Amino acid sequence: MAYESASPERRAYYDKLTPLSTAPLWEVLGTIVPREPTSKAESHLWRYDALRPLLLEAGSLLTAREAERRVLVLENPAYVGQSRTTSTLYAGLQLILPGETAPAHRHTPSALRFMIEGEQGFTQVGGERTTMREGDFVITPPWAWHDHGNEGDGPVIWMDGLDIPILQYFESVFSDPYGEEQHPLSRPEGDSLARYGQGLLPMDASSPYGMASPIFNYPYDRTREALVRSAQGAEPDPHLATTLRYSNPIDGGWAMPAMATWMTHLTRGQSTLPMRSTDSQVMHVVEGRGTVTVGEQTFTFGPKDVVALPSWQRRCLVASEDCFLFFFSDRAVHEKLGFYREQRFSA
Ligand code: GTQ
Numbered sequence: 001m002a003y004e005s006a007s008p009e010r011r012a013y014y015d016k017l018t019p020l021s022t023a024p025l026w027e028v029l030g031t032i033v034p035r036e037p038t039s040k041a042e043s044h045l046w047r048y049d050a051l052r053p054l055l056l057e058a059g060s061l062l063t064a065r066e067a068e069r070r071v072l073v074l075e076n077p078a079y080v081g082q083s084r085t086t087s088t089l090y091a092g093l094q095l096i097l098p099g100e101t102a103p104a105h106r107h108t109p110s111a112l113r114f115m116i117e118g119e120q121g122f123t124q125v126g127g128e129r130t131t132m133r134e135g136d137f138v139i140t141p142p143w144a145w146h147d148h149g150n151e152g153d154g155p156v157i158w159m160d161g162l163d164i165p166i167l168q169y170f171e172s173v174f175s176d177p178y179g180e181e182q183h184p185l186s187r188p189e190g191d192s193l194a195r196y197g198q199g200l201l202p203m204d205a206s207s208p209y210g211m212a213s214p215i216f217n218y219p220y221d222r223t224r225e226a227l228v229r230s231a232q233g234a235e236p237d238p239h240l241a242t243t244l245r246y247s248n249p250i251d252g253g254w255a256m257p258a259m260a261t262w263m264t265h266l267t268r269g270q271s272t273l274p275m276r277s278t279d280s281q282v283m284h285v286v287e288g289r290g291t292v293t294v295g296e297q298t299f300t301f302g303p304k305d306v307v308a309l310p311s312w313q314r315r316c317l318v319a320s321e322d323c324f325l326f327f328f329s330d331r332a333v334h335e336k337l338g339f340y341r342e343q344r345f346s347a
Contacts, residue, residue, distance in 0.1 A: 003027055037278060039310035041087045042078045043294035048116070048304035055095045056155060064100040064148075065181075071095075071160060074282075076308055083164065085308050086280035088330040089259070090164040095157050096121055096150040104147035104178035110212065110256050111140040112161040114284055114326050115220070116304055120152025125216050126208065127186035132158065135220025135286050137246060137263075137326065139256060141212030143174075145183040159284050159306065161328045163258040192216055196249050205250055211257035213248035218255070220286070224324060227265035239275045239344045241266045241317065253332075260331035266290070266319035274316040277342035279331035281309040288323030292316075314345065 003014050006027065017023060055072050064070045071092040074085045085091040090109075093116070096102060104124075113123060115136045122131050126144040130136075138158075140146045150156040167173045195202055196214040207214040223244070231242040245262035246255040254260045260279070263286070266272070274293070283292065285305045291298050295313035309315055317325070334340035 037312040039087060039280065039312060040078050041076050041084075041280060041308065041310040043297050043299070043310055043313065044077055044308045045299040045301060046074050046306045048302075048306070051093060052157070055093050055157065059095050059097050059155065064096050064102045067102075068105070069094060069102055069160075074306055074308070085282055086310055086330075088163070088165050088169075088280055088333075089282055089328065090160070090162040091282045091306060091308075092160045093157060094148075094160050095155060096148055097155055098150050098153050101149040101181050102147060103181050104145050104183040105175060106143050106145045106178070107175035108142050108173055109162045109164045109167050110142050110258060111146075112256065112259065112261065112328060113138040113140070114159040114161065114286075116157045116159060116284075118150065118152055118154055118156030121148065121150050121156030121158065123148045124183060124185060127184065128191055128216070129185055129189050130217040131189065132156075132217065133220065135224065135324075137218040137220075137223070137255075137261060139209075139212055139216045141209035141216070142257065144209060144212075145178055147178070147182045149182075161259060161282060163330070163333075166258055166330065166333060193219075199249075201249060207248065207250050211248075213246075213250070213255040215249065215255070218246055223263055227263060227324065231265055231267060236266070236270065238273045240264065241270060241272050256332065258330065258333050259328050260335075261326070261328045264317070264323075264325045264327065266317060266323045266325075268319055268322050271318040272316045273345060273347065274314040275342060275344040276312050276314045277331070278311050278340055279329040279334050280311045281327050281329040283307040283309060284326045286324040286326050288319060288321045288325075290317060290319040290321065290323050293318075 071094045073083050073092045076084055115132045115134050119133050122129050125140055125146045236242045242265040243262055248255050285301050285303055289302045291300050294309050294315045
C-alpha cells in the first residue's frame with residue numbers, strides 16, 4: 001500500500017485525507033517531479049523476419065475490409081494491452097493483400113506510413129492518390145479522409161506511426177467512417193509534390209492540411225540521394241552522422257504537427273557518439289545492418305527491423321553495412337511546448 005514507510009501518526013492522518021480525495025504531496029514529490037526523466041517504456045527490437053509470417057497469417061484470417069485496418073501493433077513490453085510503442089507513440093505493421101482496400105475514414109490523430117514491401121500499394125489522402133514504394137514516407141494529416149489499397153500482385157506492407165497515445169492523454173481522439181470504400185479523388189496523382197516539393201511554392205501558399213506538410217509523399221529515391229550526396233559533401237556529425245529531417249516547405253518546420261521525422265545515413269564502419277534527448281523515438285531500418293545501444297542494452301539490427309528508444313536513455317549507433325535509418329519521435333510536441341532537452345557526450 002501507499003505510504004508504507006510513513007509513521008503511524010502520519011498514516012492515520014493520510015487515512016483522513018483519502019476519503020476527501022486529497023493526498024500529501026510530500027510523499028510523492030520526488031516521483032512526480034524527479035531530478036531527471038525515468039521512462040517506464042522499455043527499449044525493444046522487433047525483428048521483421050519474425051513478424052512478417054505472422055502478419056501474412058493475419059491475411060488469411062480476416063480481410064482488410066473486415067479488419068478496417070489489418071495491423072499488428074508493436075506493443076512496448078512495458079505497456080501490454082495499451083497499443084503503445086513508446087510512452088507517447090504508436091507503431092504497427094499494416095498488410096494489404098492484392099486487390100484489397102482498407103475503407104475510407106478520418107481521425108484526429110496524425111498518421112505516417114513508412115513503406116516496407118511492395119510497389120503497387122496506394123493511399124488516398126484528402127482527394128489525392130499516391131502510389132507508395134519501398135522507403136517512401138507518407139503523411140495522413142489530422143482529420144483528412146484516407147483509404148488504402150493494393151493494385152499489385154504481392155503483399156503490401158508498411159509501418160504505421162501515429163500519435164494516438166498523445167491524443168489519448170489529452171482525451172481528444174475522434175474518428176469518422178466515410179461510409180463508402182473510397183473517398184472521391186479531386187486532384188491528379190503527383191499534384192502536391194509538383195506544387196510544394198520542388199523548392200517552389202504557389203504564390204499564396206498555405207497548407208491545405210493546417211499544421212501538416214502539403215507534401216504527403218516524400219519519395220525514397222530523392223531522400224536517399226540527398227543523404228548520399230550530403231555524406232559525400234561534408235564530414236558526418238559526430239552524434240547525428242548524416243541526418244536530414246523531413247520538413248514542411250511552407251514554414252521549414254517538422255512535416256507533421258506532433259511527430260518529428262528524419263532519416264539518418266551511416267556508411268559502413270561509421271559510428272555515432274552517445275547522446276540522449278527527452279523525446280522518445282521509433283527507428284525503422286530501411287537498409288543496412290549494425291547495432292544500436294540504448295542505455296545498458298545493445299541490439300543488433302538488420303533490414304526492416306523496428307526499435308523503440310525511450311526518452312532520456314543514452315543511445316549510439318554502429319554501422320556494419322551502409323545504413324539508412326528512418327526515425328519518428330514526439331520531439332515536435334516537446335519543441336512546441338518548450339521542454340525539449342538533449343545532451344551530447346564526447347565518449
Ligand atoms: O491506416 O488509418 O495502424 O486509423 C491505426 C489506426 C492505421 C489507418 C493504424 C488507423 C490506421
